[in-house]
Amino acid sequence: MAQFQKPGWLDNGLVRWVDHRLPIFTFVSHELYEYPTPRNLNYWWNFGSLAGIILVIMIVTGITLAMHYTPHTAMAFDSVERIMRDVNYGWLLRYIHMNGASMFFIVVYIHMFRGLYFGSYKAPREILWILGVVILLLMMATAFMGYVLPWGQMSFWGATVITNLFSAIPLVGDWIVTLLWGGFAVDNPTLNRFYSLHYLMPFVLVGVIVLHIWALHVHGSNNPIGIDTKGEQDVIPFHPYYTVKDMFGLGVFLVFFSLFIFFAPDYLGHPDNYIEANALATPAHIVPEWYFLPFYAILRAVPANFVGEWATAWMGLVFIEAKLAGVLAMFGSIAVLFVLPWLDRSPVRSSRFRPLYKWFFWIFLIDCLVLGYVGAKPAEGVYIAIGRVATIWYFAHFLVIIPLLAKFEKTKDLPKSISEPVLGGGGGSASAAASKPMEKV
Amino acid sequence: MNMIRTALVAGVVAVTASMTFSSANAAGDAPHAPEHHWSFSGLFGTYDRAALRRGFEVYNGVCAGCHSLRLVAYRNLMDIGFTEAEVKAIAADVDVPAEPNEEGEIEDRPGIPADKFKSPFANENAARASNGGALPPDLSLIIKARLNGSNYVNGLLTGYTDAPAGEEVPEGMYYNANFSGHLIAMAPPLSDEGVDYADKTKATVKQQAEDVVTFLTWAAQPELEERKRMGIKVILFLLLMTGLLYVLKRRIWADVH
Ligand code: HEM
Numbered sequence: 262m263a264q265f266q267k268p269g270w271l272d273n274g275l276v277r278w279v280d281h282r283l284p285i286f287t288f289v290s291h292e293l294y295e296y297p298t299p300r301n302l303n304y305w306w307n308f309g310s311l312a313g314i315i316l317v318i319m320i321v322t323g324i325t326l327a328m329h330y331t332p333h334t335a336m337a338f339d340s341v342e343r344i345m346r347d348v349n350y351g352w353l354l355r356y357i358h359m360n361g362a363s364m365f366f367i368v369v370y371i372h373m374f375r376g377l378y379f380g381s382y383k384a385p386r387e388i389l390w391i392l393g394v395v396i397l398l399l400m401m402a403t404a405f406m407g408y409v410l411p412w413g414q415m416s417f418w419g420a421t422v423i424t425n426l427f428s429a430i431p432l433v434g435d436w437i438v439t440l441l442w443g444g445f446a447v448d449n450p451t452l453n454r455f456y457s458l459h460y461l462m463p464f465v466l467v468g469v470i471v472l473h474i475w476a477l478h479v480h481g482s483n484n485p486i487g488i489d490t491k492g493e494q495d496v497i498p499f500h501p502y503y504t505v506k507d508m509f510g511l512g513v514f515l516v517f518f519s520l521f522i523f524f525a526p527d528y529l530g531h532p533d534n535y536i537e538a539n540a541l542a543t544p545a546h547i548v549p550e551w552y553f554l555p556f557y558a559i560l561r562a563v564p565a566n567f568v569g570e571w572a573t574a575w576m577g578l579v580f581i582e583a584k585l586a587g588v589l590a591m592f593g594s595i596a597v598l599f600v601l602p603w604l605d606r607s608p609v610r611s612s613r614f615r616p617l618y619k620w621f622f623w624i625f626l627i628d629c630l631v632l633g634y635v636g637a638k639p640a641e642g643v644y645i646a647i648g649r650v651a652t653i654w655y656f657a658h659f660l661v662i663i664p665l666l667a668k669f670e671k672t673k674d675l676p677k678s679i680s681e682p683v684l685g686g687g688g689g690s691a692s693a694a695a696s697k698p699m700e701k702v
Numbered sequence: 703m704n705m706i707r708t709a710l711v712a713g714v715v716a717v718t719a720s721m722t723f724s725s726a727n728a729a730g731d732a733p734h735a736p737e738h739h740w741s742f743s744g745l746f747g748t749y750d751r752a753a754l755r756r757g758f759e760v761y762n763g764v765c766a767g768c769h770s771l772r773l774v775a776y777r778n779l780m781d782i783g784f785t786e787a788e789v790k791a792i793a794a795d796v797d798v799p800a801e802p803n804e805e806g807e808i809e810d811r812p813g814i815p816a817d818k819f820k821s822p823f824a825n826e827n828a829a830r831a832s833n834g835g836a837l838p839p840d841l842s843l844i845i846k847a848r849l850n851g852s853n854y855v856n857g858l859l860t861g862y863t864d865a866p867a868g869e870e871v872p873e874g875m876y877y878n879a880n881f882s883g884h885l886i887a888m889a890p891p892l893s894d895e896g897v898d899y900a901d902k903t904k905a906t907v908k909q910q911a912e913d914v915v916t917f918l919t920w921a922a923q924p925e926l927e928e929r930k931r932m933g934i935k936v937i938l939f940l941l942l943m944t945g946l947l948y949v950l951k952r953r954i955w956a957d958v959h
């Protein structure tokens with residue numbers, strides 16, 4: 262059986278000398294060799310470490326691209342093409358970085374849905390989950406600004422549409438937009454500040470990820486059956502078990518990633534971004550990158566003046582512009598994730614023991630895909646209706662369904678422990694079966 | 703077992719998501735470009751060298767009158783089989799402004815291989831003035847700048863037909879079945895025997911269109927061959943490594959299962 266042993270190299274003289282002064286080796290040993298991990302983690306638990314590796318790939322390729330990139334409206338587009346044509350392996354760097362952004366979102370979205378399915382956001386992992394949502398926000402800001410850098414048509418018009426959203430904020434909106442632009446339109450100052458911030462934010466991300474992992478290592482990973490580990494028999498050391506499993510997962514992922522880099526490098530991008538930015542020619546359809554589409558759909562789902570009329574007529578409130586309502590809905594769709602741990606009061610974590618929640622989870626996943634589909638379509642005809650229904654469902658899932666399920670769902674009996682997952686009757690109510698009830702906040 | 707289920711779920715989600723995605727970029731209302739099999743498509747595709755050469759002849763003899771190719775340098779032609787002497791001669795055919803001379807005047811000098819392809823017009827206004835107000839776009843990236851670019855441009859070049867009865871074609875516009883809106887300001891650029899191919903291939907419109915599309919695809923993606931070659935090696939290596947890691951994983955986990 263797996264043993265929790267300190268690694269042999271801790272006895273090396275030099276290692277001990279350093280460790281006595283800076284216990285970095287003890288730290289590594291503690292977090293890797295002695296760190297207990299549930300023995301039953303499935304492959305959905307691979308995606309966190311994958312996300313970390315992609316961040317490293319993004320930083321390395323990004324810094325190298327930055328050596329050749331020129332952040333000026335007159336030269337940015339050509340400098341990217343110079344990277345593609347004249348810099349040694351520049352095309353490879355750029356295609357890795359460009360597709361890497363998409364891979365990052367694929368991996369992180371899977372990582373998050375994993376959390377939703379297995380209830381990983383519940384006590385005692387609320388802060389871990391919240392830090393994850395912060396990471397998502399930072400990633401979005403980073404990717405959005407990165408997409409502006411090549412200064413193609415979608416770069417420019419995407420930047421224009423998204424920065425303009427902030428003007429909907431009452432009182433300070435216009436001031437914020439001017440600050441983002443560094444002037445009165447998206448122009449050279451905008452490109453410069455976006456480049457500066459695009460370089461900065463990945464390192465802020467690194468910082469938040471360190472906190473994320475710190476929080477993780479306090480209570481350890483959740484697991485597919487969602488009950489706490491009860492002792493030695495439920496856990497194995499992270500190294501070598503999960504290091505090798507993560508490496509294998511990385512291999513599979515790199516094959517997938519490589520198919521895009523080498524054989525379909527522009528599949529995930531938009532052709533219009535190979536046309537240089539032109540403030541006088543608006544593209545027929547301005548669409549964001551695919552990973553923003555569900556949020557874009559929510560933004561556009563709020564009917565013009567609906568909230569305004571509703572609010573004025575029924576509540577005598579101040580008039581809220583439809584645009585502001587859309588922006589609020591979009592930010593709300595992420596804000597709601599922050600409070601999810603308190604919306605879901607069901608004591609059972611894993612969907613395996615929540616027969617109803619399980620179904621609603623899948624419906625919610627489909628709902629997000631539908632939102633993505635609608636986000637890619639022009640806001641007209643039937644797409645408006647679908648977008649609205651899907652948006653309402655998105656919020657209802659969190660604000661109505663999840664709280665109600667927590668009250669009324671009859672959960673299945675939980676096993677006694679991870680090492681005896683198959684267990685007959687006797688458990689009684691779910692919360693009673695968990696020998697150590699979840700800590701309450 | 704677990705892994706198989708995981709892979710299945712992942713597969714289903716990926717397929718749905720990619721369908722969602724494909725619809726994203728197909729949002730435009732351009733007519734569907736006719737499919738064509740290209741020498742450079744597929745995992746192992748490479749550019750047909752003879753087609754590239756003929757395509758250059760078409761670009762140089764026809765399109766270059768209106769369209770620039772500003773991101774490509776004459777020296778790049780050496781990558782697709784032109785000899786150094788040929789490239790020097792092609793470059794020397796154009797005059798470009800030199801550095802200021804000792805009196806500070808700027809004179810013309812013959813082009814050299816390091817120069818980028820010379821643009822037909824000095825600036826956008828000049829280009830528009832000669833084209834009835836329309837702007838012939840730069841062709842360096844045109845294949846990447848249109849959805850399904852190679853098929854699209856091929857369809858465009860061969861898509862000129864008579865307008866359906868009753869449809870009015872304004873002065874200076876031409877009817878093209880494969881252009882969105884069908885009215886384009888570019889006169890049909892290709893005609894049978896419009897160029898004399900050095901290799902004596904019969905210069906039908908269809909032939910010229912295919913050749914110039916091959917050339918323009920190379921102009922947009924000069925790295926394509928190297929990219930695919932490297933991709934095959936990288937993926938084979940990764941598959942091997944991943945296989946070994948799987949075996950290693952099974953062995954390490956043997957005492958847990
Ligand atoms: C969280 C990690 C990152 C994400 C998600 C991200 C995302 C992106 C995206 C979506 C683009 C546009 C791709 C394109 O069309 O070219 C881009 C471009 C760029 N990024 Fe990043 N990036 C990240 C990290 C970095 C870092 C750390 C640097 C440099 C220190 C960097 C430097 C650049 C540069 C110079 C470009 C423009 C060159 C180009 O267009 O390819 N990135 N990034």
